[in-house]
Every structure is written in C-alpha cells, then in structure tokens.
Amino acid sequence: VKMFAVTEGKHAKFRCFVTGKPKPEIIWRKDGKLILSGRRYLLYEDREGYFTLKVLYCKQKDNGVYVCAASNTAGQTLSAVHLSVKEPPVRFK
Amino acid sequence: VEVEGVPVAPLDVCCHDANKDYVVVTWKQPAVEGSSSILGYYIDRREVGTQHWAQCNDVPVKYARFPVTGLVEGRSYIFRVRALNKAGVSRPSRVSEAVVAMDPSDRARLRAGPSAPWTGIIKFTEEDPTVGIIPGEPTDVVVTEATKSYVVLAWKPPVQRGHEGVMYYIEKCISGTDSWQRVNTGMPVKSPRFAMFDLAEGKSYSFRVRCCNSAGVGEASVATGDITVGDILDLPCAPGN
Numbered sequence: 001v002k003m004f005a006v007t008e009g010k011h012a013k014f015r016c017f018v019t020g021k022p023k024p025e026i027i028w029r030k031d032g033k034l035i036l037s038g039r040r041y042l043l044y045e046d047r048e049g050y051f052t053l054k055v056l057y058c059k060q061k062d063n064g065v066y067v068c069a070a071s072n073t074a075g076q077t078l079s080a081v082h083l084s085v086k087e088p089p090v091r092f093k
Numbered sequence: 094v095e096v097e098g099v100p101v102a103p104l105d106v107c108c109h110d111a112n113k114d115y116v117v118v119t120w121k122q123p124a125v126e127g128s129s130s131i132l133g134y135y136i137d138r139r140e141v142g143t144q145h146w147a148q149c150n151d152v153p154v155k156y157a158r159f160p161v162t163g164l165v166e167g168r169s170y171i172f173r174v175r176a177l178n179k180a181g182v183s184r185p186s187r188v189s190e191a192v193v194a195m196d197p198s199d200r201a202r203l204r205a206g207p208s209a210p211w212t213g214i215i216k217f218t219e220e221d222p223t224v225g226i227i228p229g230e231p232t233d234v235v236v237t238e239a240t241k242s243y244v245v246l247a248w249k250p251p252v253q254r255g256h257e258g259v260m261y262y263i264e265k266c267i268s269g270t271d272s273w274q275r276v277n278t279g280m281p282v283k284s285p286r287f288a289m290f291d292l293a294e295g296k297s298y299s300f301r302v303r304c305c306n307s308a309g310v311g312e313a314s315v316a317t318g319d320i321t322v323g324d325i326l327d328l329p330c331a332p333g334n
Contacts, residue, residue: 021206024210070211074210
C-alpha cells in the first residue's frame with residue numbers, strides 16, 4: 001500500500017478514477033469503517049470524474065488506511081493508500 | 094365498483110425529458126368528465142420492482158403535465174394518474190412505460206453493456222486550508238416551463254468552477270420587492286436545473302441561481318425576467334435548443 005503524509009491541520013485530498021458499467025457505487029472506508037460525508041469529510045465526484053475524498057484539518061486520529069471501493073452488478077474492486085499525519089513544524093511566538 | 098359521478102380514468106400517460114432530477118409526466122384528460130368538471134389530477138409513482146404506489150402531489154394539479162421530483166437516480170419508475178371532480182377521484186389510468194431517473198448521457202453510456210468496475214491508483218494532495226476557490230456565477234438562467242403549479246428553471250454552469258463539483262442554490266423574489274429567498278433551503282442541487290412548486294398563483298417572480306462548493310457560496314447569476322405564475326402554459330425554448 002502506498003504511503004502518503006499530510007501535515008497536521010492541513011487537508012488531505014484523495015482522488016480515485018473509477019470506470020465500470022453500470023456506473024459503480026463508490027464508498028470510502030478508513031481502517032475498514034465507512035466514511036460518511038460530514039463536517040470533516042467531503043465526498044464528491046470532481047469535474048474530471050474522479051471520486052474524491054477530502055479529509056479537512058487532519059488530526060493524528062486520521063492516520064490509517066483509506067480505501068476507495070467500487071461495486072456494480074458486474075463485480076467489485078478497490079484501491080487503498082496509507083496516510084500518516086505529521087506533527088506541524090514548531091511555531092515560535 | 095364505479096363510484097357514481099366520478100371522472101373516467103385519464104389516458105395515455107407518457108414520460109418526457111427524463112433526467113436524474115425529475116421526469117415530466119403528461120396525460121390526456123378522459124373523454125367523460127363525470128357529473129361535474131374535472132378539478133385536477135393526482136399523479137402516482139411506483140418504483141419498478143416494488144408494490145407501493147406513492148402519490149406525488151398533495152394538491153391536485155390542473156394541467157395535464159407535471160414534473161415528478163424526488164426520484165432516486167438510476168431507479169426505474171412507472172406512473173399513473175387519477176382525475177378528481179366534486180364526486181371524487183377516478184380509477185387510476187393505465188400505467189406509463191417504465192422510465193429510468195437518469196441523465197440522457199448516462200443512459201447512453203449504460204447501453205454499451207455491463208463491465209466490472211476498475212479503480213485507478215489513488216492520487217494524493219495536501220491542501221492548505223486557505224486554498225479553496227468559490228465558483229463563479231452561473232449564466233443563462235431561463236424558465237423552461239411555467240404553469241400554475243410549477244416552474245422549471247435551467248442554467249449553464251459557471252466558467253470558474255473551482256476544482257470540485259459545483260452545486261447550486263436557487264433564489265426567488267416576488268416582483269416589485271427586493272427580498273430574495275432561497276428555494277432549496279436544505280440540500281444544494283447538483284444539476285443545472287430545478288423544478289419548483291408552491292409558488293403563489295397570479296404573483297410574478299424572478300429567479301436567480303448561485304453556485305457553491307466546500308469553499309463557500311458564490312455570487313448570484315443575473316436574474317430572470319418576471320415570470321407570472323398563472324394560467325398560461327408558457328414553454329419557451331430551453332438553452333441550446
């Protein structure tokens with residue numbers, strides 16, 4: 001699984017291109033748990049047709065494996081990445 | 094058992110302009126009105142594969158044309174219509190042919206036959222929270238249908254979209270006032286079209302549209318001219334037609 005890192009406090013954006021007929025149903029999971037759209041998660045299909053998950057204002061608890069799973073009547077598949085959240089650089093007053 | 098004096102069932106229920114937001118259902122009024130003239134119609138929908146008929150309109154509609162909204166994208170529906178007069182409600186019409194709540198482009202793609210899904214590698218970007226472009230204003234807002242019971246709007250997406258999918262808020266304003274009210278107070282709509290109900294008959298309105306994405310809500314489009322909600326079934330050309 002590919003590893004990516006994001007700085008604490010920044011947004012992490014994952015984009016996954018999906019094909020299939022009929023149009024597959026897409027779900028995102030984090031460590032096996034279904035991600036639902038909400039205050040910290042944005043889920044949408046962008047203008048280029050990528051299924052996109054945005055994790056806003058990343059915290060340490062956002063560390064983990066993110067999976068984009070697609071399924072339709074003909075089958076199912078998934079892609080996964082690992083995200084680690086880096087401590088922000090120390091700020092001096 | 095026929096109830097005395099109620100209208101005969103409406104005829105020829107057809108679906109037009111099906112897309113993921115609404116399906117326009119039309120029908121013909123029955124030859125026999127019953128003991129008194131027809132006051133309006135009820136439209137019912139049923140998802141194919143289920144047994145449950147749901148009534149689409151609370152208030153009977155007078156025109157033999159109605160955009161049914163609230164459909165689930167990709168599902169198939171059939172429709173039937175009942176006519177109402179003072180004596181009561183007719184038997185339902187014959188059902189329409191099944192229609193899929195889906196945009197024409199998606200329907201064309203589907204005809205190519207099924208194929209298993211494929212997911213590409215996930216691309217990752219870190220974004221600064223301050224980054225986020227609010228989309229510009231939509232253009233060419235037009236009223237494609239205006240009747241007593243509903244108005245359908247269509248528009249073109251903004252040139253400046255930001256980098257995400259754009260969604261829309263629709264606003265209405267009673268002519269002669271300066272107070273704009275949001276029509277879809279809950280969810281923004283995803284497609285560049287919208288069917289509105291619950292407008293006051295005989296009043297005149299103008300409409301405008303705003304785009305939004307996660308960064309915020311954009312400027313309003315140029316407003317349409319004043320549209321009177323009344324008896325005239327007014328069908329100007331849709332943009333691009």
